[in-house]
Amino acid sequence: MKTFISLRSDFFRTCKLARSIMFSTLMGKKSQNMIVSWLIAVAFTLIADQGRACSLNYTGVDFGKYDFYNDAALLSSGNIDVSCASGVGYTITLSAGNGTYEQRVMASGAHLLNYNLFTAANRALVWGDATYGSARVSGSGSGEAVNHVVYGSIPPHQNVPAGNYSDTVTVMITF
Numbered sequence: 001m002k003t004f005i006s007l008r009s010d011f012f013r014t015c016k017l018a019r020s021i022m023f024s025t026l027m028g029k030k031s032q033n034m035i036v037s038w039l040i041a042v043a044f045t046l047i048a049d050q051g052r053a054c055s056l057n058y059t060g061v062d063f064g065k066y067d068f069y070n071d072a073a074l075l076s077s078g079n080i081d082v083s084c085a086s087g088v089g090y091t092i093t094l095s096a097g098n099g100t101y102e103q104r105v106m107a108s109g110a111h112l113l114n115y116n117l118f119t120a121a122n123r124a125l126v127w128g129d130a131t132y133g134s135a136r137v138s139g140s141g142s143g144e145a146v147n148h149v150v151y152g153s154i155p156p157h158q159n160v161p162a163g164n165y166s167d168t169v170t171v172m173i174t175f
Contacts, residue, residue: 053085054088054141055083063076068156070156071156075152082148084142084146084175088175089139089141090139092173094128094169094170095128095170095172097168097170099167102133104117104169106167107167108160111160111163115152115167118153119151121149121151141175
């Protein structure tokens with residue numbers, strides 16, 4: 001499914017594309033193991049004035065099984081692919097979802113499972129909107145897709161009951 005937006009006004013020079021992504025977990029009733037997935041269903045395309053165009057596609061993050069007894073954080077990654085016309089600069093921001101940039105949370109009823117999303121494999125800098133210590137990711141179009149890896153982490157030893165845990169994070173590209 002694609003969405004096309006045409007911008008004709010000289011006044012409106014910045015195009016924004018917001019995209020909601022569902023982060024979810026699934027736990028079996030008799031186990032502390034969880035299947036954690038980042039579910040992504042739709043790709044958006046923007047077409048703007050003056051021939052400036054960007055499109056945005058996602059691939060899923062699959063955390064695999066979450067084990068309460070594991071001493072290490074559960075790590076995984078996914079991708080955000082941005083295709084912009086050559087020379088078009090862009091910035092990608094992620095919302096805090098149900099939590100904050102200090103700690104995003106997935107919820108199942110009143111129960112919460114902490115996680116976060118980062119800009120690099122060392123998971124030192126939270127990917128957000130450049131507020132509260134988070135960072136945005138920027139790039140420049142080449143006419144080809146540019147891959148940006150989203151690094152996820154679920155901290156260990158979260159004693160949560162079995163259930164379906166989810167969070168919605170909005171991805172925005174500004175160009």
